[in-house]
Amino acid sequence: MQKWECTVCGWVYDPAKGDPSQGIKPGTPFEDLPEDWVCPECGAPKDMFQPL
Amino acid sequence: MRFVIVGGGAAGIAAAQKLRSLAPASSITLLEAETVPHYLRPGLIEVLAGKKELLGITPYSRDWFEKRGIDYRLGEAAVSLDPARREVFLSSGKAIPYDRLLLALGAEPIRPGIPGVDLPGVFTLRTAADVERIRTWAVGRERGVVLGGGWLGLEAAYALRNMLEEVFVLDRGPWPLPRQLDREGGQVLTSLLRDKGLEIVGETEASEIQGESEVREVVLSSGKRIPADLVLIAIGVRPRIGLAQDAGIATNRGIVVNDFLETSAPDIYAAGDVAEWQGRLYGIIPAAREQGLIAAQNMVEPKSARYAGTNPIQRLKVAGVDLLCLGETQPTGGSFLEEKFREEGRYLKLVLDGERRLRGAVAIGFPELMEKLELLFHEGTPVPKDFLGRL
Numbered sequence: 402m403q404k405w406e407c408t409v410c411g412w413v414y415d416p417a418k419g420d421p422s423q424g425i426k427p428g429t430p431f432e433d434l435p436e437d438w439v440c441p442e443c444g445a446p447k448d449m450f451q452p453l
Numbered sequence: 454m455r456f457v458i459v460g461g462g463a464a465g466i467a468a469a470q471k472l473r474s475l476a477p478a479s480s481i482t483l484l485e486a487e488t489v490p491h492y493l494r495p496g497l498i499e500v501l502a503g504k505k506e507l508l509g510i511t512p513y514s515r516d517w518f519e520k521r522g523i524d525y526r527l528g529e530a531a532v533s534l535d536p537a538r539r540e541v542f543l544s545s546g547k548a549i550p551y552d553r554l555l556l557a558l559g560a561e562p563i564r565p566g567i568p569g570v571d572l573p574g575v576f577t578l579r580t581a582a583d584v585e586r587i588r589t590w591a592v593g594r595e596r597g598v599v600l601g602g603g604w605l606g607l608e609a610a611y612a613l614r615n616m617l618e619e620v621f622v623l624d625r626g627p628w629p630l631p632r633q634l635d636r637e638g639g640q641v642l643t644s645l646l647r648d649k650g651l652e653i654v655g656e657t658e659a660s661e662i663q664g665e666s667e668v669r670e671v672v673l674s675s676g677k678r679i680p681a682d683l684v685l686i687a688i689g690v691r692p693r694i695g696l697a698q699d700a701g702i703a704t705n706r707g708i709v710v711n712d713f714l715e716t717s718a719p720d721i722y723a724a725g726d727v728a729e730w731q732g733r734l735y736g737i738i739p740a741a742r743e744q745g746l747i748a749a750q751n752m753v754e755p756k757s758a759r760y761a762g763t764n765p766i767q768r769l770k771v772a773g774v775d776l777l778c779l780g781e782t783q784p785t786g787g788s789f790l791e792e793k794f795r796e797e798g799r800y801l802k803l804v805l806d807g808e809r810r811l812r813g814a815v816a817i818g819f820p821e822l823m824e825k826l827e828l829l830f831h832e833g834t835p836v837p838k839d840f841l842g843r844l
Binding site: 445 | 463466467470493495496499509510512513738739742764766769
């Protein structure tokens, strides 16, 4: 599945891992993340990510 | 219900968003002393390096706040607080009443008490305004000295290298990132940073900064002098507790909070870098956000959410170098086994227990191994005997 990178801090969203810190289960594609989801490292919202 | 948040950093913004979603009809006021809209602080390094504009790390426009009915007041600093009357006072003298208040005041850089620390050309790095001042000053300057070889000091030095001919980093410790790295890792990092134009000087402290109208040189405790026309202080931060202290709220190093992020005063909460929870000051964005969210829940419904600590996210890069530090990197005592691999510009150390489970690791220059190491570390599966041999 497509990984996405935070354009501010470089943190990478890997759908295989999800984001347990915000209750996102492994296997969740980036597109399906809730609108209020943010980069767990720097707080950047979804629209500041780009496909890796 | 009138909610007031003092401080529009990571904790304050997260709290404002959460308050709005939980209490659609409430009034939310967000006071921010800085004059520019909320930006993502970790991105300031890229702005300092000239690789990004402030706008590129600014996630929300003023419209965004307006649409959500958040009264976002930039350039409004809270100067005092009256918990009995439930009012916050602004520098203009104006009083803002609240039903529940969140103190998300953040932290400010520590300046050492040495002579010359206030000379023009000596900076700290915390805000967008700091970055602007440093970038303006750096034009036409050549020699920078950064005091402090922690994450911020190294990142800032690397960014300054884009503008200056030469950058020294001074640290009290024997090598950079002494809490995270072992000696050999420190040596490898030092030489990699040297290749990038950063000179790291360990086991040293500045005893004085000299110059007449502006900074000219840094005098070390050894007596040695390093010429400098720009000095950046990055020796750490301290929570902004003054407002709470003056109002009689319990403080220690930070504003003391319980598991509900309540302070000692009724209906006043604290979150983020300013908050001290179970003796801990996290000073990291993920903790600030999490505390902001939990404080907001409790402001809407008291004692409805408990904070249980934040696991820090592993940093994977410093000053352009791939680097991972996990768990015990410098074990003392115990029956740990260390396995090392070192070659030009790369270093890997595994700290294993009797069952060959990974208890700690340092990896410099192995971006492809980081995921694997984290997995081994968290799952506790034994590390194969030929792990290093297969590199």
